[in-house]
Every structure is written in C-alpha cells, then in structure tokens.
Amino acid sequence: MKNTNFVTGSFIALTLVVILGIFFFQALNQPAHEGKTMPVDNVHLEDRVSLHYVLKNVNEASQYLESHGKSYFNERDEVPSKTIEFGKSKNLEEGSANEVTSIVVNYRGFDTLGEVTVLFISIIGLTLLMRGINNKKIREPSLILKTGTTFLSPLIVLFGIYVFVHGHLTPGGGFPGGAIIASGILLLIIGLESFQFNSVLSKSIESLAGLAFVGIALAGLFVKKSFLANFMPTGTVGYLYSAGMVALIYIVVGLKVGAELASGIAKLKEGGKND
C-alpha cells in the first residue's frame, strides 16, 4: 500500500516537472521583443517602472527623460513631460508603488520562483539531516514569557501578513513577511508548552501556495503569451488594489515562505521522526 502510493506520487511529481520544464524552456526561448523582456501592450516609455527604478527617483525621472530620453532610450517613443504621482497615476506597466517589488516579482519573477524552490529544497535537506536526531528537551518557559507569548504571537503573525499584503506598496514583501510569521510560530513553540505544530497544515499551505504561484504564472502565459506576464489590471499607484498580479504573487510567496520556515523551526525542535 505504502509502496504504490510512493510510486504514484513520484510519477505525478515527475510529470509536473516535465511539463514545467517545457514551459520554462518556452519562456526562456522567446525572442527579445526589441529590448523589452515581455510583450506589453499600449505602454509608453514613461510608464515603464523599470526606467524609474534605474533613475532611482520617481519624480525626477521625467526631467531626466526630457534631457536624455530620446537619444538614451528609444527614439521612436515620444517623451512627454509627465510625472508618476503616488495615488494619482493610473495604468502604469506595473502599478506597483514599491519599485523593488516590481523588479523582483515581475521583471525577475522567474528568478523569484527559483528562489522559492531553493528554500523548499533546503527545508527538505534539513529534514533529511535531522533524521535520527531525537528531540531536545526545552526548559519550561517562565511566567513572563508564557504571558507575553499568548498575546504577542498573534500580533506578530498579523504583522507578517500586513508586510506581505502591502508588499507592492511599502518596503517588505513575501520573504520578510514569511520570516516574520515564522518568528511568531517560533515564539509559540518556545513559549507555550501545549502548542503542537500542525505539520500537515503547514505542508498543505506550502504546496497550495507553490501551485498557486505556478498557476498565476501559467495564466499569464495563456492570457499574454508570456510566462509570468502581468495580465491583470494595474490600477492606481499606491492603492491596495493595484499592481495586478504582483500583489497576488507576493501573498502566495509570503504564505509559502512562512509555512516553510515554520516547518523548519518545528523540525529543529521536534527532531527527526520517522516520517
């Protein structure tokens, strides 16, 4: 019984890997679209967030464009004197107020998918290393730590959720938000003796989040004909409902990183059992 399950699971995993490999190859093999990394419809040069990232300052970018733009970038595009304003500009290429997020999730979204996979593989390696190591006894927490844990850890988890939900607006994002959530779980593990880490729940959150990441990326492939293309309306810069799929991907990454790191911490406490 156990053996057949194992064989079926490995077969499904192998099929998924092959399908994903074909898509990745297709994504990497696309022509360069005259310097653009992704086919983007109806986006003017001054709406490209990458330009403003390169020029480091949102409001001075247009002045720089006026003086250098035509010769420096693309001579066919007109360069009107327009500035990107927080809370006013609509329908930019990304719509993400945090430029680092727009680089990490959109222009280099494929790279982020790889980073998440690296974290997943390292947690698997930790699980393998912990095999055969028994759990260490932790000293009983003091009254102050117990009392603090009961009201601090939900707040810490809430703050982590805030960080990754606002990843496209403020500094932070999926990876720091996930790390904050994992630190809240670490506080629970240390401070509450009765706390039992639910590894099934964490594994299912992690797998579903990973599948959702790839699903969003494939939706971009079907809608805009490019893997991880931003296919949703981007809205107004600085609003919560903006930046299209950047926000969704950061939510998914935050959940995945939080579940992975928390399961790693719980594994360090419990030791390697026979699972």
Added chain:
Amino acid sequence: MAVTGAIITLIGSLFLFLGSLGLVRMPDLYNRMQTGTKATTLGSILFLSGLAISQSEFINIDKTIVLILFIVFTNPISSHALARASHFIGIPLTEKTTVDRLAEDEGKE
C-alpha cells in the same frame, strides 16, 4: 511643532547614547543587557514619538503608537528570556554581585 519634536528626538538619542555607553562600561553580561534594554526602550519610544510630532504630515500617529506598544512589550520580554537562558547555561556574574535570587530559587527545588 517641529522644535518640540526635535527636542524630544534629541532626548531620545541621548538615552540611546547612554545605552550604548553602558554596553562598553558595564562589567558583565547581565548589566550590559540591562542597559541595552532599559535605555534603548525609553530612547526608542522618545525617538519615535518625537519623529511623529515633527514630521506629522508624513508619519501616521496611529502607526507610531502601534510601534511603541510593540517595543514596550517585546523588548523587556526578549531580554528577560535571554538573561534567564544565559543564567542557566552558566555565564558568570561579576565579582561585585551581592545577591542572586534566581540561583537561590533553583537551589530550593
């Protein structure tokens, strides 16, 4: 408003400086931890509130209050847990110590 906020921020930075001076001058780990917690807690609170007063058009006052509450709760609890753990693994106290209640409590049990 700007002057008031600047003065409060200056007082806060003074506390932060005293805390960092204590890290150098105190004799053992526990005393250093005490300066590094008490002085920096008060210093950070004053620093943040002074910043919120002087830059009120950029900084939300409610977010600042939440930050201050976080510092007030987390800083003492974490330093308490750290000091307790370092006492249990046997980091020595300074020679001028006169009383050690935690060791007495452990001895009773």
